[in-house]
Amino acid sequence: MLDSIQVRSDVKKLSVVIPVYNERTTLEEIVRRVVRQDVGMQKEVVLVDDCSTDGTRDLYDRIRAEHAASNILVCYHDRNEGKGAALRTGFARATGDIIVIQDADLEYDPKDYAALLAPIRSDKADVVYGSRFVGGGEHRVLYFWHMIGNRVLTLLSNMLTNLNLTDMETCYKVFRREVLEEITITCNRFNFEPEITAKIARPNRHGRYWRIYEVGISYAGRDYSEGKKITWKDGVSAIWTIARFGRPRELLFVTVLGAFGLLVTLAAASWLVRLVRFGVF
Ligand SMILES: Nc1nc2c(ncn2[C@@H]2O[C@H](COP(=O)(O)OP(=O)(O)OP(=O)(O)O)[C@@H](O)[C@H]2O)c(=O)[nH]1
Ligand SMILES: [Mg+2]
Known part of the structure; x- marks a missing residue:
């Protein structure tokens, strides 16, 4: 797929930023999947441990040894701050021309990288969101009310950003480096999702809008017994954040x-x- 598109010559390296909090059971496997994935360019993996307490911290030496030939960087938070804060740390350390967010559980599949990177590599997009609600990728069937919650948050976010996304809360968000250089995440927890979405919807420093694309991705959601952590409180916080960062006119x-x-x-x-x-x- 990547061979058949016209590739931007300034896109040479991908940074995969992985926020990690208490993911002892999945971390090694997700790093393996990320490392294994050929993206047709150099790749670095930036792991940000958000003060895990379940033994995840004991895994990093093993991970570094297993992937000695790969470019893996581990950053540590000395207190738990949340996914948004972990990404702020990771973005600051990432050196790639394109940066993708990868969760440390196994819900999102690095096999989707080729499709996610294509709009940027072919110079159609500056930002790409992977949507769990469009496209033909396989999806685990899970909670109805969570799906409704996601749809409502995306609708509210769209109303206040004037974007037509289908999955604002998706983990798979891909950015050209230039975009992240203009954006600072201030929200530490899961409410960084509506914040970053509102910020990419604003004109950039040249007064132009970023080109945003969406591609369908597969999704293997987990349930609470498998470590799912998100709760209704994150939903309420997301609504407040959507209002806080929304465009005044909207x-x-x-x-x-x-x-x-x-x-x-x-x-x-x-x-x-x-x-x-x-x-x-
Ligand atoms: N829950 C949580 N996750 C964090 C935190 N810091 C970093 N993360 C990481 O952020 C990523 C997303 O967290 P998840 O709990 O999987 O959130 P989610 O995928 O939106 O929701 P579920 O998987 O459905 O709970 C994972 O890689 C976490 O390890 C934190 O303070 N809390
Ligand atoms: Mg998850």
Whole structure:
């Protein structure tokens, strides 16, 4: 696939940034999968351990020894700060021309890298999101309400960024180096997802918008017994972050629309109560 596209000559190295928190059971395997994946350019792996306490920290020497021929860098946080903070550390250390975020569990498959990198390599995109909700890749069937939650957060984020993404919360986000050089993540936890999405939707320092693409990816979600950690609290925090970083004009529009919807609902309810009182029903 990569051979058939026109490749940007300035794209020579991929950095895979992996935030890691208590992933003892999956870390070695995900690093193997990442290292094994041929991306047609140099590759470095930046592991950021977010103060794991489950024995994950004992694995890094073994990982370095197993992949002695590969370019693997390990950074350590001395207290747990969250995925956003781990990525901030990882981005600062990454030296690639393209940077991809890779979770340390086995939900996202590095085999999707070729498809994710293609729009950047062919100079169509500056940012690529891997969507779990489009395309024909295989998907594990899991929680309905989590899917609804993801859709609602993506909808709210789209309303306030004027983007038409289908999966704002996806782990697979790929950036040209230049994009990340202009963006600082301030949110430490999972709310960095709406923050970074809002920031790539803004004009860059040349006054132009970044070119954003989406590609379908496979997804092997895990359940809580397998280590799933995300909770409804992360959803609430995401909504607040979407509002906080949304574009002012869209925020005003959505607020007016919401207030109007609320008024219409209240008026309809009050008419209904009157009709019931007057014995119409
Ligand atoms: N939960 C959590 N993950 C962190 C933290 N710091 C770094 N991470 C890493 O961030 C990545 C995403 O975390 P996950 O818990 O898999 O989050 P998710 O994929 O959105 O949600 P589930 O896998 O469905 O729980 C993983 O590689 C974690 O190891 C942290 O403080 N908490
Ligand atoms: Mg996960």
